Amino acid sequence: MTLKAVVNNVAQMPASADAVVDIQKLSLTFQTADGPVYALSDVDLTIERGDFVSFIGPSGCGKTTLLRVIADLEKATGGDISINGVSPQEARENRAYGYVFQAPALLPWRSIERNVTLPLEIMEIPREERIKRGHEALKLVELNGFEKKFPWQLSGGMQQRASIARALSFDADLLLMDEPFGALDEIVRDHLNEQLLKLWARTNKTVAFVTHSIPEAVYLSTKIVVMSPRPGRIIDVIKTDFPKDRGLDIRETPEFLEVAHRVREGLRAGHSYDE
Amino acid sequence: MTKIKLDKFCLVAAIAALLALIFPLTGIDPDSGKQIAFVSDIPGIAVAMALSVITGAAFTWLGVGRIQYAAIILAVAVFGCWQAVGALYNHGIAGHAATGFWLFILSLWAFVWRGIDVVARYRSLETAKQQSANILVPIAFGIWLLFLWEVIVAGFGVPQVLLPAPSAIGLRFISSTDILAADFHQTFIKAVISGYVIGCGSAFIVAIAVDRVPFLKRGLLPLGNMVSALPIIGVAPIMVMWFGFDWQSKAAVIVIMTFFPMLVNTVTGLNAAGALEKDLMATYASGYWSTLFRLRLPAAMPFVFNALKINSTLALIGAIVAEFFGTPIVGMGFRISTEVGRMNVDMVWAEIALAALAGTAFYGAVAYVERKATSWHPSFRVRRH
Numbered sequence: 001m002t003l004k005a006v007v008n009n010v011a012q013m014p015a016s017a018d019a020v021v022d023i024q025k026l027s028l029t030f031q032t033a034d035g036p037v038y039a040l041s042d043v044d045l046t047i048e049r050g051d052f053v054s055f056i057g058p059s060g061c062g063k064t065t066l067l068r069v070i071a072d073l074e075k076a077t078g079g080d081i082s083i084n085g086v087s088p089q090e091a092r093e094n095r096a097y098g099y100v101f102q103a104p105a106l107l108p109w110r111s112i113e114r115n116v117t118l119p120l121e122i123m124e125i126p127r128e129e130r131i132k133r134g135h136e137a138l139k140l141v142e143l144n145g146f147e148k149k150f151p152w153q154l155s156g157g158m159q160q161r162a163s164i165a166r167a168l169s170f171d172a173d174l175l176l177m178d179e180p181f182g183a184l185d186e187i188v189r190d191h192l193n194e195q196l197l198k199l200w201a202r203t204n205k206t207v208a209f210v211t212h213s214i215p216e217a218v219y220l221s222t223k224i225v226v227m228s229p230r231p232g233r234i235i236d237v238i239k240t241d242f243p244k245d246r247g248l249d250i251r252e253t254p255e256f257l258e259v260a261h262r263v264r265e266g267l268r269a270g271h272s273y274d275e
Numbered sequence: 276m277t278k279i280k281l282d283k284f285c286l287v288a289a290i291a292a293l294l295a296l297i298f299p300l301t302g303i304d305p306d307s308g309k310q311i312a313f314v315s316d317i318p319g320i321a322v323a324m325a326l327s328v329i330t331g332a333a334f335t336w337l338g339v340g341r342i343q344y345a346a347i348i349l350a351v352a353v354f355g356c357w358q359a360v361g362a363l364y365n366h367g368i369a370g371h372a373a374t375g376f377w378l379f380i381l382s383l384w385a386f387v388w389r390g391i392d393v394v395a396r397y398r399s400l401e402t403a404k405q406q407s408a409n410i411l412v413p414i415a416f417g418i419w420l421l422f423l424w425e426v427i428v429a430g431f432g433v434p435q436v437l438l439p440a441p442s443a444i445g446l447r448f449i450s451s452t453d454i455l456a457a458d459f460h461q462t463f464i465k466a467v468i469s470g471y472v473i474g475c476g477s478a479f480i481v482a483i484a485v486d487r488v489p490f491l492k493r494g495l496l497p498l499g500n501m502v503s504a505l506p507i508i509g510v511a512p513i514m515v516m517w518f519g520f521d522w523q524s525k526a527a528v529i530v531i532m533t534f535f536p537m538l539v540n541t542v543t544g545l546n547a548a549g550a551l552e553k554d555l556m557a558t559y560a561s562g563y564w565s566t567l568f569r570l571r572l573p574a575a576m577p578f579v580f581n582a583l584k585i586n587s588t589l590a591l592i593g594a595i596v597a598e599f600f601g602t603p604i605v606g607m608g609f610r611i612s613t614e615v616g617r618m619n620v621d622m623v624w625a626e627i628a629l630a631a632l633a634g635t636a637f638y639g640a641v642a643y644v645e646r647k648a649t650s651w652h653p654s655f656r657v658r659r660h
C-alpha cells in the first residue's frame with residue numbers, strides 16, 4: 001500500500017460552487033467590561049461537501065467562536081458567512097447541522113435513549129421512528145444496550161459518545177464538533193477517532209472538528225486549518241490526501257509526519273509574532 | 276499487655292443504678308412525716324435497678340461493639356422505663372420523686388444514649404436491615420423524649436395547666452377524636468388544601484408569565500421579600516372582613532403566604548438551566564414552549580419542590596393562626612384559642628399533636644413526590660449497576 005500525501009496551500013483558492021460553509025472576511029469582536037476582545041479577524045474559509053476540516057491552534061485563538069458563528073450561536077460583527085448558500089440562522093432553523101459540544105451536555109432527567117432522541121422529539125418525528133433512529137445512532141457509537149441508563153451511570157467517554165449519537169440521530173449533513181474527545185484518555189480517543197473516520201467515510205458527511213492535538217488533526221482531516229490567537233486568524237490551511245479507509249497505523253508513515261511537521265511549524269509561527 | 280477500654284456510658288449507667296438503690300426513692304410525705312415509698316416495697320423497680328447494675332457492669336467490660344449488645348441494653352432500658360412509669364403511678368411516687376428515682380432515670384438515659392448511638396452507626400449491605408435501623412433511630416429517640424417528658428412532669432408533679440403529661444394528652448386525643456376530626460376537616464381539608472393548591476398553582480403560572488418580562492423578573496425578588504415579611508396577624512383580620520368567617524378567608528391568608536415563595540423559587544428555577552443546555556436546544560431550533568417543557572421546567576423542578584415543601588409548613592401555620600381572628604365554631608385554631616381560655620390545656624395539646632402529625636404527613640408526602648419526580652438530581656440518586 002502506498003500512501004501519498006499531497007500537501008498544498010489552498011488558502012487562496014476561490015470558493016467552490018459546492019461549498020457547505022463559505023466564510024469571507026469574517027470578524028467577531030466581543031464587547032466586554034475590560035474593553036473589546038478581538039476573537040476572530042479577517043477569516044476566509046471554504047468547507048466543501050464531504051470535507052473533514054480540523055481547526056487547530058492554541059487555546060483562546062477563537063476555534064470555538066468560529067464554530068459557534070457557523071452554528072448561529074454567535075453573530076459575526078463583520079464579513080460574510082453562508083451555510084449551504086443561506087444565512088447561519090436559516091441553516092440552523094433548517095436543522096442543517098449537528099453540534100457536539102466540548103462537554104456531553106446530556107439532560108440528567110432523561111435516559112440515554114431519550115437524550116439521543118431529543119432532537120427527533122423537537123422535530124416532531126413520530127415515536128416509533130424516533131426509537132428506531134435512536135437505536136441506530138446508539139449502535140454507531142457502540143452504546144447499544146445502554147438505552148435505559150441515565151447519564152450519571154455512564155463514564156465520561158460513554159457520555160461523550162452518547163452526545164455524538166444525539167448529533168447523528170437526525171442525520172444532518174454537517175457535523176460541528178468542538179474538542180469532543182478533549183477530556184478523554186489517549187486509548188479511548190484513538191478508538192473514537194477511528195470510529196469517527198469510518199462513519200465519515202461511510203456517510204459522506206461534512207465535518208468541522210476543533211482540536212488542539214496535532215496527530216488527531218492530521219489523522220482525521222482532509223483539510224487542517226491552523227489558527228493563531230489575538231486576534232484569532234487563520235495562518236495556514238493544509239490539505240492532505242490520505243486514503244479514506246486509513247487506519248491508525250498511517251501515523252507512523254513519513255507523509256503523516258511531514259504534514260504534522262508543517263502543522264507544528266504553522267503553530268510555532270503563529271506564536272512567534274504574538275509574544 | 277493490652278489496655279482495656281471501658282465503656283463510659285455503661286459505667287455511668289451501672290454506677291447511677293447502684294446509687295439509685297441506696298439513695299431515697301421519694302421525698303417525705305408532709306402529713307405523716309414518713310417516706311412515701313422505699314425501693315424494697317416495689318419489687319418491679321428494684322429488679323429493674325439491679326438488672327441495670329449488672330448489665331451496666333457487664334457491658335462496661337465487654338463494650339457495646341455489636342448490634343446484639345445494643346439490643347440487650349435497649350431491652351434492659353425499656354424494662355426500666357416501664358417499671359419507672361409503673362412506680363410513679365401505682366406506688367404514689369408521682370409528685371414526690373427524689374434523688375434515687377432521678378439517678379435511675381440517669382442510668383436509663385446512659386443506656387438509651389449508648390444503644391441508639393450503636394444503632395445509628397449500624398451499617399449493613401442488606402437494604403432491609405439498614406432501612407429498619409434507619410427508621411428505628413428517630414422512633415426510639417422520639418419515644419425516649421416522650422418518656423422523659425412523662426417522668427419529669429409526673430415526678431415533679433408539674434401542674435396540668437403548665438404542661439400536661441404525654442399520657443394525658445394521648446388520652447384526651449383518643450377521647451376527642453370526633454371533635455379533632457371535625458377540626459381537621461375544617462382547617463386542613465378545606466382551608467389548607469385549597470389555599471395551598473390555589474397559592475402554589477397560581478404562583479407557578481404567574482412565574483412562567485413573569486419570566487418573559489425582564490423588568491418584572493428583576494423587580495420581583497425585593498417585592499416578594501416584602502410580601503413575605505407581612506405579618507399574618509395583620510393580614511388575617513382583613514381577609515376575614517373580605518371573605519367572611521368560613522374557610523375561604525383562611526384559604527386567602529394561605530394564598531398570600533404561599534404565593535411569593537413559590538413565585539420567587541419558580542422564577543429562579545426557570546433560570547437554572549445552563550447556557551450549554553440552552554445552546555443545545557438552539558442548535559435544534561427548539562421553540563419557546565418546546566424549550567420550556569423539555570429543558571427549563573425539568574431543570575426548575577428542584578426549586579419548585581423546595582417552595583412546595585416550605586409552603587406545606589407555612590400553609591398549616593397560616594390556617595391555624597388565621598382562625599384566631601374569627602371562624603365558625605369549628606377548626607384547629609378556633610379550638611386552641613377557646614380551650615386555652617377554659618384552661619383545658621390537654622385539649623390544646625391534643626390539637627398541637629394533631630397539627631404536628633398533619634404537618635409532618637403533608638411535608639412527607641411532598642418530599643416523597645419530590646423524590647420520585649427528581650430522582651435524577653444528584654442529592655437523591657443512588658448508584659446502582
Ligand SMILES: Nc1ncnc2c1ncn2[C@@H]1O[C@H](COP(=O)(O)OP(=O)(O)O)[C@@H](O)[C@H]1O
Pocket residue numbers: 030031032037038039057058059060061062063064065066232
Ligand atoms: N462570550 C464571550 N465574551 C467575551 N469574550 C469571549 C466570549 N467567548 C469567547 N471569548 C474570548 O474570545 C477568545 C476566543 O475564545 P474561544 O473561541 O473559546 O477560543 P478557543 O476555543 O480557541 O480556545 C478568547 O480570548 C475568549 O476569552
Ligand SMILES: [Mg+2]
Pocket residue numbers: 063064065
Ligand atoms: Mg474552545
